[in-house]
Amino acid sequence: MAQKPNDREEFDSSNLLFFMFKWRKHLIAVTFAAAVISAGVSFLLEEKFLSTTIFFPADNSSLSKAVMTEDAAAKNDISAFGEQEKAEAMIQILKSDDIKWRIWGKYNLMEHYGIKPDERHANTKLSKKWDNRVSFKRTEFNSIRVDVLDTDPQMAADIANDIAALVDTVKNQMLRDRANKALRVVEREYFGLLEYMNELDDSLTTLRRKGVHDHEKQIESLTKVYYESIANNNRRAMNELGAALDTLAKYGSAHISMSENLEFLRERYVMLKGKYEEIRVDATQDGTHKFMVNKATPAEKREYPVRSLIVLVSSLATFLLAVLVIIGVENFKKFSNRFPSEEQVESNG
Numbered sequence: 001m002a003q004k005p006n007d008r009e010e011f012d013s014s015n016l017l018f019f020m021f022k023w024r025k026h027l028i029a030v031t032f033a034a035a036v037i038s039a040g041v042s043f044l045l046e047e048k049f050l051s052t053t054i055f056f057p058a059d060n061s062s063l064s065k066a067v068m069t070e071d072a073a074a075k076n077d078i079s080a081f082g083e084q085e086k087a088e089a090m091i092q093i094l095k096s097d098d099i100k101w102r103i104w105g106k107y108n109l110m111e112h113y114g115i116k117p118d119e120r121h122a123n124t125k126l127s128k129k130w131d132n133r134v135s136f137k138r139t140e141f142n143s144i145r146v147d148v149l150d151t152d153p154q155m156a157a158d159i160a161n162d163i164a165a166l167v168d169t170v171k172n173q174m175l176r177d178r179a180n181k182a183l184r185v186v187e188r189e190y191f192g193l194l195e196y197m198n199e200l201d202d203s204l205t206t207l208r209r210k211g212v213h214d215h216e217k218q219i220e221s222l223t224k225v226y227y228e229s230i231a232n233n234n235r236r237a238m239n240e241l242g243a244a245l246d247t248l249a250k251y252g253s254a255h256i257s258m259s260e261n262l263e264f265l266r267e268r269y270v271m272l273k274g275k276y277e278e279i280r281v282d283a284t285q286d287g288t289h290k291f292m293v294n295k296a297t298p299a300e301k302r303e304y305p306v307r308s309l310i311v312l313v314s315s316l317a318t319f320l321l322a323v324l325v326i327i328g329v330e331n332f333k334k335f336s337n338r339f340p341s342e343e344q345v346e347s348n349g
Contacts, residue, residue, distance in 0.1 A: 033318075039310075053296040164292070180283045194269065197269060
């Protein structure tokens with residue numbers, strides 16, 4: 001049976017140029033309409049400005065270890081940049097609730113973002129807005145980049161700079177809290193040791209008043225003189241030296257014990273005093289934990305929306321969608337012509 005003309009004139013979607021030329025008016029109209037609509041929508045979108053601050057984390061975590069410690073192995077270089085671990089730790093501080101709440105309160109961001117404090121899940125909405133507008137990133141050089149998007153370029157710069165400043169504030173507070181706990185322990189031991197040493201020293205002073213100064217040397221010298229007085233039959237000297245030897249015998253062992261104990265405690269006192277001074281510095285002094293590279297400044301041009309990109313992407317997406325729809329329609333018509341309906345079959349029969 002001879003084929004019908006419609007059967008031979010099949011739609012060839014591979015011939016794209018011919019296809020687009022055939023439907024050029026429809027494609028141009030749809031694409032142009034999409035461009036106009038997307039351009040109009042882009043002007044309705046809220047403009048946002050980007051401000052960025054960049055800084056390096058410092059390697060030292062303790063001001064006392066960076067400045068006061070004499071041990072070269074334990075001492076940190078105050079001018080050294082922190083490595084990857086320091087950068088990652090600082091990013092965690094940047095993401096802390098402490099910094100969030102300080103910035104939210106200072107700039108009244110809930111009102112600024114158009115969120116009503118009494119509406120449902122207000123804090124959750126504020127947190128999502130914050131996460132969409134504020135980001136922290138470790139760069140390939142192990143520096144930290146803080147990006148802030150806002151409708152007000154000056155506010156974006158101020159927020160970025162305040163976030164960088166709060167890193168030192170929050171970390172210093174964390175270090176002080178920890179140092180204060182350690183300080184109370186070391187302080188109690190330090191002053192307890194100092195008090196005990198003073199008691200030993202007072203006891204030794206009492207023994208010195210009794211004539212006990214250096215037990216071994218005194219025993220040696222007094223014994224020699226005592227035997228000489230016996231040889232010379234010097235009764236008076238024998239009585240005086242005998243009394244002195246009795247005093248040494250009575251208090252000598254106590255003098256030796258306290259002297260040796262005090263010498264040991266003095267060594268411990270020197271070590272403990274150094275530790276006490278270090279921890280006291282960490283508990284009372286504030287240090288800086290970053291090296292500023294760039295401070296944020298108000299942006300002169302908006303970062304978002306990029307209207308040309310929105311128009312381009314929307315137009316291209318609409319054009320491709322229109323092509324797919326037309327191809328679908330063409331193929332549906334071809335399929336319908338190839339398989340006639342029951343009414344057509346009965347009429348032909």
